[in-house]
Amino acid sequence: xxxxxxxxxxxxxxxxxxxxxxxxxxxxxxxxxxxxxxxxxxxxxxxxxxxxxxxxxxxxxxxxxxxxxxxxxxxxxxxxxxxxxxxxxxxxxxxxxxxxxxxxxxxxxxxxxxxxxxxxxxxxxxxxxxxxxxxxxxxxxxxxxxxxxxxxxxxxxxxxxxx
Amino acid sequence: xxxxxxxxxxxxxxxxxxxxxxxxxxxxxxxxxxxxxxxxxxxxxxxxxxxxxxxxxxxxxxxxxxxxxxxxxxxxxxxxxxxxxxxxxxxxxxxxxxxxxxxxxxxxxxxxxxxxxxxxxxxxxxxxxxxxxxxxxxxxxxxxxxxxxxxxxxxxxxxxxxxxxxxxxx
Numbered sequence: 001x002x003x004x005x006x007x008x009x010x011x012x013x014x015x016x017x018x019x020x021x022x023x024x025x026x027x028x029x030x031x032x033x034x035x036x037x038x039x040x041x042x043x044x045x046x047x048x049x050x051x052x053x054x055x056x057x058x059x060x061x062x063x064x065x066x067x068x069x070x071x072x073x074x075x076x077x078x079x080x081x082x083x084x085x086x087x088x089x090x091x092x093x094x095x096x097x098x099x100x101x102x103x104x105x106x107x108x109x110x111x112x113x114x115x116x117x118x119x120x121x122x123x124x125x126x127x128x129x130x131x132x133x134x135x136x137x138x139x140x141x142x143x144x145x146x147x148x149x150x151x152x153x154x155x156x157x158x159x160x161x162x163x
Numbered sequence: 164x165x166x167x168x169x170x171x172x173x174x175x176x177x178x179x180x181x182x183x184x185x186x187x188x189x190x191x192x193x194x195x196x197x198x199x200x201x202x203x204x205x206x207x208x209x210x211x212x213x214x215x216x217x218x219x220x221x222x223x224x225x226x227x228x229x230x231x232x233x234x235x236x237x238x239x240x241x242x243x244x245x246x247x248x249x250x251x252x253x254x255x256x257x258x259x260x261x262x263x264x265x266x267x268x269x270x271x272x273x274x275x276x277x278x279x280x281x282x283x284x285x286x287x288x289x290x291x292x293x294x295x296x297x298x299x300x301x302x303x304x305x306x307x308x309x310x311x312x313x314x315x316x317x318x319x320x321x322x323x324x325x326x327x328x329x330x331x332x333x
Binding site for chain 2: 133134135142147148149150151152156157158159160161162
């Protein structure tokens, strides 16, 4: 399937839920409404012609000052068409919640945990939403723009110096 | 020039217990290779035949802290890893020494970030800091030799187990 056919097929199926389709140097991005993300993911994976079976990455962008603060970014790949696709869904800060796509792509499990850890985005229906890198009980989300680079003093426990 | 020269003369030497224990200790410093990141590669290189840490009695890298008296912390220590490093340090028997190998362990190095401890001296008593990113093997060998000089000045009674001292004084 050609790129034009892929994008038009998705646009045809979901109509207004697909907000924007952009292309930059051969990379195609799809902006979608966040409440339709699981439906779209299911379609992309299970459609005979598309078969985006591989979820390579899930991450987020913190726009800091925008009204809709966070954009969740998914990178998926179709072996059948040798085609990469980027899906973006923008959500507001209050509350930062989006549906989990682990039911579609199991590999999204740890990516979503990482995104939760770093940005504090809650993935609804995620089977095991724990922190990935930071210790349990850590109160902040380090990749948010308001978090200082050197961290918050005393927020991470350190063993006491002997003697 | 060594001990055998003494043997051909009178057949005995005079020394102090402190001196001979310190001499024995400094001649066989067994390192605990706490190789956390890239500095570990240079640490391995310093033990291989080209640089040969064995010349200074420190070739016996033990992977159990219970047999070591020198911890070479070689690599970036994150806050999460700090707990592990400290736990391993606690398992080493007294007396023990610590080398902070490289920029990361000495000061956080290029990782001026929330997740990296900005110098392991915040939670460990460091004896020798080593500059470099990573330090050359010669530099690490120099650090071990500095530790040896430090050990040579110690007195055996400084390291008696505290519980044992309490027993003796009872």
